[in-house]
Amino acid sequence: MDLHTIRTVLRPSAVEQVAGWTPGHAWLAGGTWLFSEPQVSTDTLVDLHGLGWPALEADATGLTIAATCRIAEIAHYAGPADWRAVPLFRQCCDSFLASFKIWNAATVGGNLVMSLPAGPMTALAAALDGVCVVWPRVGAPRMVPVVDFVTGDHTNVLQPGELLRSVHLPAAALRARTAMRHMALTKLGRSAALLVGTRNEQDAMVLTITGSTDRPVQLRFPGVPDADGLRQAMATIPEARWFQDVHGSAPYKRHVTQYFAEDIRAELGGLGA
Ligand SMILES: Cc1cc2nc3c(=O)[nH]c(=O)nc-3n(C[C@H](O)[C@H](O)[C@H](O)COP(=O)(O)OP(=O)(O)OC[C@H]3O[C@@H](n4cnc5c(N)ncnc54)[C@H](O)[C@@H]3O)c2cc1C
Structure with missing residues (x-):
């Protein structure tokens, strides 16, 4: 959409050329979000591509x-x-x-x-x-x-x-084995839960939870835990972290996350797919 409040578009070739930052400035990357809704408090875009x-x-x-x-x-x-x-x-x-x-x-x-x-x-x-x-x-x-x-x-x-x-x-981390699970309520919908498990060369397992929580939550284990160990770790996630929106209620997201977490544990432990 046209952003009718924009007065200036800067295309610096070095960041040092950007002087006098104000609350009306915004960095412009791909613009897929910036141009998707009105930005009434923005008057200057600073395009990153010239960098x-x-x-x-x-x-x-x-x-x-x-x-x-x-x-x-x-x-x-x-x-x-x-x-x-x-x-x-x-x-x-x-x-x-x-x-x-x-x-x-x-x-x-x-x-x-x-x-x-x-x-x-x-x-x-x-x-x-x-x-x-x-x-x-x-x-x-x-x-x-x-x-x-x-x-x-x-x-x-x-x-x-x-x-x-x-x-x-x-x-x-790039050498680690990974297992990923993803759920959206509709076929091309936004993720209600997106989980990634990794198992590194020392056999440590890390479970990263996103989508169902308002910010990334990471659970770290010295090895692949048993199902009970995983359940106990999941129980430490504060109630307030579970994120409710049109893409799923908090209890639904927590349930899906617990299901996927066990699935990932089994896969990285060599028990599953
Ligand atoms: C049809 C559609 C579907 C989408 N689906 C998803 C989705 O499934 N999941 C999702 O997360 N998002 C989604 N988005 C939102 C958005 O497109 C993405 O998050 C995208 O990755 C934003 O990247 P961009 O480069 O276009 O950012 P821009 O729109 O250019 O910028 C986004 C914000 O980040 C700031 N910014 C950009 N780069 C930097 C930087 N390097 N340093 C500091 N600030 C910076 C900008 O100032 C702005 O505030 C969707 C958008 C559309 C239009």
């Missing part, structure tokens, strides 16, 4: 995903053979309530900053121990684990004007 950040950079330490990396780019990424977690990229992209048109515009960073409980890039990056690199308006970059970046429905740790530069996924 020219490489979308995906792999090295021995892992994979750096630029905030401006498009969903289509990460969906089609093929990593080294021992990065067993890479198929999870596509699985999470397929969890968007969105067509290929959105995939070709929407960015990984935009999805994290939107901070919706069902944000599939949040699920992916949190599950793989991702660390956000955040650029403040002034001062040194700061690192924030993805699991702590989203703080609630549509809220996160960014301060006004701060820029999410990238997310780094460590190689050890």
Whole structure:
């Protein structure tokens, strides 16, 4: 839609060119959300694409995903053979309530900053121990684990004007086995629950819960727990975390999450599919 309040569109080639940040400024990535509803308090868009950040950079330490990396780019990424977690990229992209048109515009960073409980890039990056690199308006970059970046429905740790530069996924997490489960009330609907389990080379298991909770919840185990151990860990999730919206009631989401968590435990423990 036309944003009738926009007076200025900046296209910097370096972030330093952006001076005088006001509450009316907004970073523009793919624009799939920004242009989907009125932005009455925004008068200036700062387009990130002129910054020219490489979308995906792999090295021995892992994979750096630029905030401006498009969903289509990460969906089609093929990593080294021992990065067993890479198929999870596509699985999470397929969890968007969105067509290929959105995939070709929407960015990984935009999805994290939107901070919706069902944000599939949040699920992916949190599950793989991702660390956000955040650029403040002034001062040194700061690192924030993805699991702590989203703080609630549509809220996160960014301060006004701060820029999410990238997310780094460590190689050890990329070598982990993964199991993912996803539920939406309608065929192409927004996720009511999106869970990812990982089992690393030391056999530690991590269960990341999104969609059904207002922010990512992570349960860590030194090995694959038994069903009772998993149930006990799940019981520690505060009642207030279960997220109710048009995509499912809180009790429904909790139920589906418990079902999927057990399914993932069985799969990663070698008992299931
Ligand atoms: C049809 C449709 C379906 C959708 N389905 C889903 C869905 O299933 N799940 C879901 O989570 N979302 C969904 N969305 C919402 C949105 O499209 C996605 O979250 C998308 O990933 C946002 O990315 P973007 O690059 O388009 O962000 P933009 O629209 O450009 O920006 C979104 C917000 O993030 C800020 N921002 C963007 N990049 C940065 C950065 N690097 N640093 C700081 N701030 C930044 C912007 O200022 C803005 O406030 C959908 C949208 C549409 C139109």
